[in-house]
Amino acid sequence: MRLLMLGGTEFVGRAIAEEAVARGRRVTVFHRGHHTPPPGATALHGDRTAPDGLAALERGEWDAVVDTWSGAPSAVRDTARLLADRAGTYVYISSRSVYAYPASAGLDEDGPLVEEASPDAVQADYAQAKRGGELAALSAFADRALLARAGLILGPYENIGRLPWWLTRIARGGPVLAPGPRELPLQYIDVRDLAAWTLDAAERGLSGPYNLVSPPGHTTMGELLETCVRITGSDAALRWTPPDRILAAGIEPWSDLPIWLPPGELYDALHTADVSKAIATGLHCRPVADTVSTTWRWLRTLGGNAPQRPDRRPVGLAPEREAEVLRGLAD
Template sequence: MPTTRRDLFKLGALAAAAAAFPAAAARAATPRVERAARPLRILILGGTGFTGPFQVDYALARGHRVTLFNRGSRPSPEWPGEVEQLHGDRNKGELGALEGREWDVCIDNPTSLPFWVRDAADVLQGKVGQYLFISTISVYADGSRPGIDEDAALADYRGADAMAETMESLRADMSLYGPLKALSEAEARRRFGERATIVRPGYIVGPRDETDRFSYWPRRIAAGGEVLVPGDGSDPVQIIDGRDLAEWMIRLAENGTTGTFNAVGPDYRMSTDAMVHGIHAVTGGPVRFTHVPAEFLAAREVGFGGELPVWFPAAHEYGGYGQVDNTRAIAAGLSFRPLATTVADLLAWLGGLPAERQAEQRAGMSRERETELLRAWQGHRQAAG
């Protein structure tokens, strides 16, 4: 069946919460980097999920002092330097460990509920110089429009706050994900004013991505054979390596950069064909790509964004998600690893996971479904002459 807005928000929330394995075993090594001109005291709310460990690695490499605040429910990683660890459950309002402390910067990674921002502000307002909030492009009201920039209208969040008072209630109705993120942004601006930085990523990919959304494509292409490619190959797609996002956020903190930014990549228009052929350049092996029109797939209830992750046809209600404007972020220093690097590192990370996890596919279509669709498309073409 087609992917609904509810399904899409589920995938987005899973990305934010993903991290089933210890960080030390999951993250790729941070290349040697120069020390920052001025060391900062950085508080990271979360820090053990998808991008958090990359933030910690890069911050330590740059010479910053890092404090993490989270529930402590995941195994403590072996960081490449000293990291202070504080514990508390924000869903229960347990922020006492932050009281009476000061930091230069706070990076808020996991927040999807506005009261988390309010509670953090009650403790941190006047105690941090800058507040960086990780949001999402799902905040935009119209995902179909090409060239969405940071000034585009946001999703209507009126009443959303009262409808999702806990993470459990949010999980029960993921259609609130975008509106609640928009409301959280508004709360961040209200409480931290000009010291707030709002970062809106799209699809975050690479090592540590537990959603398998982008990972579906390298794994499928590496398996070889006939691969179904949706559309005519010209539809744009956008992704950002989690390490590029994490390291850029540390640089935003170092530079004191505030404002709102679409954190999507790459810095050129990447088509679906460019993505799959770029992946194949890394995986190698015999592959035959077969384009299947979006209309044909839609008629057979293929889930765009789910069964065929990352991609949406340009005319889809989320077709704009492959064409989001990242001009402002690039001007603020966002840079991107080559696709080949992301793919190679992702496959290496996947290869190090337990066998049962490697055998699991959390996104994308099954081989049986793909074969069925390819045969149907071949039959359709033959019947059409």
């Protein structure tokens, strides 16, 4: 398979490009040149937001294209139109954020979608941008477009900081504010499992939308954090705290305490998706211990300093704020 990876040097794109190279595929990575592409891939340079930024893609043919773009949908539109007659499948790595909020528990791919999304938009919020990207891919490739609606993504190369924050915080040791309930089920996908399914699906010629995340309850908040303690070898003591007390302390779910959401509408939207369609097509989700241990090994090669996307606010509770909250909970 001849694969064109749009991006391919960070997190999701890199995981897909590396998996494709490992499979012996002919991989071309189109990127801006800010990071080194995976060994074995051919590099083309260009900036999709600049005039003539797609010039390097004006020639060439590929069996599949994978696009992880999360900015203006017009960039997906322009790229997909340029490649429509020279590529087989167009895989757009989308998001479950395309579903209208609040997304009900157990929602499948037929759920209602966000409104007012356009493939021509040059500015949009995240949900509308991802839905606009889907519409752009569908407009150019029709039934050759595959829409991978990913949920929470964890694993090596993460540049958002969610699992890296928990690992570095727990490795520091001492009492750790652990958001309960301990048995709260979590739903996420390891980036390497996302990569494997994406390539399998492209090679099989699958099309249409797929919720791409693990089955609900693949792990729990307790198992995740306890695995972090074990893998890091830390003396951290997890202080399990009910959601109402955490919220009363003014702590923001998801951003102050990454990954965690208290039971409710947002939790239902992010941790209870119906993924039976993806499972039926071969999605395999590795154990949480594999995700945690591999991410920890990768972090240690970086001296514990995970990369951070410049367009995302860093996540995680400041040490002094955590200590303050823990003192308050002990009173």
